[in-house]
Amino acid sequence: MAFITRLVANSGKSFASRLLIRCDKSGTNSWAICRSLSGLPRDQLSDRPNERQLIDNMSIEDIGDALNGVTEEQMDLRSTVRKFVEKELPEDTVQVMDRESNWSQFRKFWTKLGSMGLLGVTAESRFGGLELGYFEHSLVMEEISRCCAAIGLSYGAHSNLCVNQLTLNASEDQKQKYLPKLIDGSHVGALAMSEVSSGSDVVSMRTVAQRHKDYYVLNGSKFWITNALEADVLFVYAKTSDRGITPFIIEKGMEGFSIGQSIDKLGMRGSPTGELVFDNCKVPVANLVGQVDKGVYVLMSGLDYERLVLSAGPLGIMQSACEVAFSYAHQRSQFGQPIGHFQILQAKMADMYTRLSSSRAYLYNTARAVDEYKRRNGRIPLGSASPFTKECAGVILSLSETATQLALDAIQIMGGNGYSNEYSAGRLLRDAKLYEIGAGTQEIRRWLIGRQLNKLYQ
Numbered sequence: 001m002a003f004i005t006r007l008v009a010n011s012g013k014s015f016a017s018r019l020l021i022r023c024d025k026s027g028t029n030s031w032a033i034c035r036s037l038s039g040l041p042r043d044q045l046s047d048r049p050n051e052r053q054l055i056d057n058m059s060i061e062d063i064g065d066a067l068n069g070v071t072e073e074q075m076d077l078r079s080t081v082r083k084f085v086e087k088e089l090p091e092d093t094v095q096v097m098d099r100e101s102n103w104s105q106f107r108k109f110w111t112k113l114g115s116m117g118l119l120g121v122t123a124e125s126r127f128g129g130l131e132l133g134y135f136e137h138s139l140v141m142e143e144i145s146r147c148c149a150a151i152g153l154s155y156g157a158h159s160n161l162c163v164n165q166l167t168l169n170a171s172e173d174q175k176q177k178y179l180p181k182l183i184d185g186s187h188v189g190a191l192a193m194s195e196v197s198s199g200s201d202v203v204s205m206r207t208v209a210q211r212h213k214d215y216y217v218l219n220g221s222k223f224w225i226t227n228a229l230e231a232d233v234l235f236v237y238a239k240t241s242d243r244g245i246t247p248f249i250i251e252k253g254m255e256g257f258s259i260g261q262s263i264d265k266l267g268m269r270g271s272p273t274g275e276l277v278f279d280n281c282k283v284p285v286a287n288l289v290g291q292v293d294k295g296v297y298v299l300m301s302g303l304d305y306e307r308l309v310l311s312a313g314p315l316g317i318m319q320s321a322c323e324v325a326f327s328y329a330h331q332r333s334q335f336g337q338p339i340g341h342f343q344i345l346q347a348k349m350a351d352m353y354t355r356l357s358s359s360r361a362y363l364y365n366t367a368r369a370v371d372e373y374k375r376r377n378g379r380i381p382l383g384s385a386s387p388f389t390k391e392c393a394g395v396i397l398s399l400s401e402t403a404t405q406l407a408l409d410a411i412q413i414m415g416g417n418g419y420s421n422e423y424s425a426g427r428l429l430r431d432a433k434l435y436e437i438g439a440g441t442q443e444i445r446r447w448l449i450g451r452q453l454n455k456l457y458q
């Protein structure tokens with residue numbers, strides 16, 4: 001395919017970045033690479049994967065990328081994001097964030113992500129997005145989560161749950177109004193469906209929106225909302241009749257909208273989770289997304305992409321668990337030799353490595369298939385059955401349990417140190433567990449997959 005090359009420069013910002021974007025003849029961005037980031041000296045940018053930190057002779061991702069047919073451009077994207085997050089989110093910063101359940105640099109980091117285009121990986125370039133696929137989005141999510149799963153979760157909530165849902169479902173006016181600031185990082189985004197009494201049975205939500213002339217009035221509350229405390233723009237579902245729910249775009253500062261309690265959590269402690277309160281909140285009709293009462297289709301189709309991209313969170317955690325445990329196993333000696341040389345620990349490392357590799361293959365192949373389907377067929381019409389629901393639920397079902405197991409294995413390999421908060425393994429376990437609950441629980445995923453399998457035999 002013939003490509004023309006376009007250089008997009010975000011100058012005049014404190015964190016200037018330049019994106020080299022190749023466009024095919026139709027003008028569609030087929031890939032983009034963050035080439036240089038101010039704040040990172042050129043010699044710290046690794047252009048080839050073999051310049052990256054190596055475990056043995058080849059890093060685990062190098063092998064995984066080769067096995068999974070990751071292209072050079074995608075490796076470059078991974079490598080650039082990795083360099084960036086390793087600099088911005090070093091282990092001591094992540095430890096403090098975990099201890100304090102807060103990160104004072106959250107907004108600053110967001111604008112840096114924004115100037116690299118990473119907040120709009122799947123969004124159209126005319127709004128500042130990279131116009132790439134779910135595959136690339138998953139790579140970015142994986143790399144952020146490898147350094148800090150909590151910030152990875154917030155990133156997923158912003159870039160996928162909010163930005164991608166607006167990209168897929170908002171009107172042209174809504175996109176023009178909200179996407180540029182969400183993508184350049186000056187605004188933080190969130191998505192709210194869950195409530196105290198409506199979790200797995202999310203459609204039973206009680207937040208209501210009643211029409212009054214040219215506005216709706218929302219009443220009720222949302223719970224467990226990632227980024228709630230920081231969010232400027234929120235994609236919020238409310239009941240509009242007995243028959244249906246409808247999504248609305250809510251802005252921070254709207255009359256009758258406030259943030260309730262902040263939720264203290266077991267893990268993901270750098271990701272701000274909270275409650276939203278709607279007390280006669282006036283929302284213009286212009287902020288209604290899609291068709292009245294048809295929000296369940298928006299919600300369900302969004303869950304497929306949410307499960308797919310969020311699966312890269314547990315994958316990043318697994319990568320981190322392997323790195324920390326394998327390197328420990330070669331530094332720590334007992335009985336006169338590195339503990340990694342004992343066969344029983346070799347077996348554990350072998351199991352961790354093969355689980356990581358099969359998880360990576362499952363996610364990458366599914367993401368690639370979803371992108372390829374979209375490229376060939378365009379968007380799946382709302383209300384039509386998605387060919388990917390089972391697979392997207394399957395990927396997160398499998399990867400989230402495996403991440404929890406690998407974090408437990410890392411703790412075991414590290415002995416007492418694995419159980420100490422001085423090391424990251426315990427945090428990895430606490431963070432990994434979230435992915436068995438958020439974006440639909442394991443039980444609901446199994447139920448969904450089982451139901452779809454049964455349909456094949458009807």
Ligand SMILES: Cc1cc2nc3c(=O)[nH]c(=O)nc-3n(C[C@H](O)[C@H](O)[C@H](O)COP(=O)(O)OP(=O)(O)OC[C@H]3O[C@@H](n4cnc5c(N)ncnc54)[C@H](O)[C@@H]3O)c2cc1C
Pocket residue numbers: 157190191192193194196198199200201223224225226227265268273434437438439440441442443444447
């Ligand atoms: C850190 C965090 C971040 C989150 N972020 C967001 C967000 O940004 N936006 C948002 O809208 N929501 C968010 N959530 C909410 C999340 O999606 C819900 O917690 C999840 O859907 C489960 O709902 P619940 O907690 O009410 O559990 P419940 O639905 O009460 O489930 C409790 C248990 O019952 C089981 N169960 C329920 N129904 C069935 C069934 N039919 N068959 C078998 N077992 C069943 C569940 O699997 C689970 O084990 C977040 C949650 C957490 C913890």
